[in-house]
Amino acid sequence: MSLILHSGNRNKNAYKALIAAEYTGVEVKLVPDFEMGVSNKTPEFLKMNPIGKVPVLETPDGPVFESNAIARYVTHLKADNPLFGSSHIDYAEEAAISALKRALGALNTHLASNTYLVGHSVTLADIVMTCNLYSGFTRLMIKSFTSDFPHVERYFWTLVNQPNFKKILGEVKQTESVPPVASAKKPSQPKESAKPKPKDESKKEAKKVEPPKPKPEAGEEEEAPKPKPKNPLDLLPPSKMILDDWKKLYSNTKTNFREVAIKGFWDMYDPEGYSLWFCDYKYNDENTVSFVTLNKVGGFLQRMDLARKYAFGKMLVIGSEPPFKVKGLWLFRGQEIPQFVLDECYDMELYDWRKADIADEAQKERVNQMIEDHEPFEGEPLLDAKCFK
Numbered sequence: 001m002s003l004i005l006h007s008g009n010r011n012k013n014a015y016k017a018l019i020a021a022e023y024t025g026v027e028v029k030l031v032p033d034f035e036m037g038v039s040n041k042t043p044e045f046l047k048m049n050p051i052g053k054v055p056v057l058e059t060p061d062g063p064v065f066e067s068n069a070i071a072r073y074v075t076h077l078k079a080d081n082p083l084f085g086s087s088h089i090d091y092a093e094e095a096a097i098s099a100l101k102r103a104l105g106a107l108n109t110h111l112a113s114n115t116y117l118v119g120h121s122v123t124l125a126d127i128v129m130t131c132n133l134y135s136g137f138t139r140l141m142i143k144s145f146t147s148d149f150p151h152v153e154r155y156f157w158t159l160v161n162q163p164n165f166k167k168i169l170g171e172v173k174q175t176e177s178v179p180p181v182a183s184a185k186k187p188s189q190p191k192e193s194a195k196p197k198p199k200d201e202s203k204k205e206a207k208k209v210e211p212p213k214p215k216p217e218a219g220e221e222e223e224a225p226k227p228k229p230k231n232p233l234d235l236l237p238p239s240k241m242i243l244d245d246w247k248k249l250y251s252n253t254k255t256n257f258r259e260v261a262i263k264g265f266w267d268m269y270d271p272e273g274y275s276l277w278f279c280d281y282k283y284n285d286e287n288t289v290s291f292v293t294l295n296k297v298g299g300f301l302q303r304m305d306l307a308r309k310y311a312f313g314k315m316l317v318i319g320s321e322p323p324f325k326v327k328g329l330w331l332f333r334g335q336e337i338p339q340f341v342l343d344e345c346y347d348m349e350l351y352d353w354r355k356a357d358i359a360d361e362a363q364k365e366r367v368n369q370m371i372e373d374h375e376p377f378e379g380e381p382l383l384d385a386k387c388f389k
C-alpha cells in the first residue's frame with residue numbers, strides 16, 4: 001500500500017511520518033511539486049484540512065492532519081509495532097509528560113518577565129489559562145513537578161487567589177499524588193498499578209502523601225466540624241513579646257523611627273520566644289522588570305497571610321536598575337521557620353534563609369536597617385519596601 005503525503009520535502013512535521021513509515025515498512029510518498037502557500041490553499045486541499053496547514057496524509061480512511069496524528073496513523077499500520085513502546089499506556093504517558101513539560105517551559109519563560117499573559121492586568125487570556133492549569137495543579141501535577149516552573153507557580157497561585165477567581169474556584173489545593181494511570185485502565189491486573197512514576201518525580205523523591213480525601217458533594221450530610229487542631233506555635237511557652245504590640249508600634253511611629261520604633265523593638269524582643277531570619281531571593285537575575293518583581297513580592301506577602309498571628313516581615317526590593325535584588329527580614333514565633341509556613345507557602349523555597357545572629361552587631365544593624373527601610377541599603381537605593389504585619 002502507498003499513501004500520499006501533502007507537504008514540501010523539507011518539512012520537519014512531514015519527516016515524522018516519513019521516518020515512522022521507514023520503520024514500519026509502509027510506503028509514504030510526497031505529493032510531487034508541492035508548493036507551500038499555494039498547494040495548501042487550493043479548494044481540494046482545504047477540503048482535506050480546512051485550516052490549510054501542512055502536512056496532510058491521504059488514507060483509505062480519509063485525510064489525516066496534525067503531524068503527530070499522521071505519524072501515529074502510519075505506525076498503527078503494523079500490528080504490535082514496537083515504535084509504540086513497551087505498552088500503549090507507557091508510550092502515551094511519556095509523550096504526554098514531555099508535551100506538558102514543553103508547554104509549561106514556554107509559559108514559564110514568558111512569565112519570567114511578564115506578570116500576566118498580556119498587558120498589566122488580568123485579561124480573558126489569564127482566565128482561560130488559569131482554568132486550564134487548574135485541572136493540572138489540582139489533579140495531576142504535584143509540587144516536585146511544578147517546582148521546575150517557578151514563574152508558572154507564581155502566576156497560578158496569584159490568580160487563583162484573586163477574589164473573583166476564589167469566588168468560583170474556592171480554596172485551591174495542589175494535588176499531593178499522581179493518579180495511577182495504568183491501574184485505572186486495567187483494574188484486573190494489580191501489578192500494573194505498581195508502574196514506576198514519571199521519571200522526574202521518582203528522581204526528586206517526592207514526599208509520600210496520602211491521596212486527598214474526597215470532599216462531600218453539595219447536599220451530602222457533613223459531619224459536625226471537628227475542633228480545629230491547635231497550631232504547634234500556640235503550645236510554645238508564653239512569650240513576653242506581644243507581636244501585635246510591636247506591629248502597632250511599627251505602624252504608629254511616624255517620626256524618630258530609630259529612637260522610637262527600633263528602640264521599642266529591641267526592648268520588646270524576646271530571643272527565646274521568637275527568631276529573626278534573613279532571606280535572599282535565589283533568582284535575582286530574573287528580576288529584570290520592576291513591576292513584575294514588585295508583584296512577585298506582593299504575592300509572597302499575600303500568601304503569608306496564614307502566618308499573620310506568628311510573623312512580621314519586611315521585604316526590600318533593591319537597586320536603581322534591573323536586575324533588582326529582593327531581600328527580606330522575618331520575625332517568626334519560635335526558633336525555627338514554622339513548618340506550616342514551609343509547607344503551605346511555596347515562595348519560601350525561592351529564597352535562601354539564614355537565621356540572624358543578633359549577638360553580631362553588624363547583623364543587628366542590618367535588622368535595624370531592614371525594619372526602617374534604610375537608604376541606601378547595602379550601598380543601593382530601594383525600589384520599594386513592603387511590610388508584612
Ligand SMILES: N[C@@H](CCC(=O)N[C@@H](CS)C(=O)NCC(=O)O)C(=O)O
Pocket residue numbers: 011013040052053054055065066067068
Ligand atoms: N500542529 C501542526 C502544525 C502544522 C503547521 O503549522 N504547518 C505549517 C508548516 S510547517 C503550515 O502549514 N503553515 C501554513 C499556514 O499556517 O498557513 C502539525 O503538527 O501538523
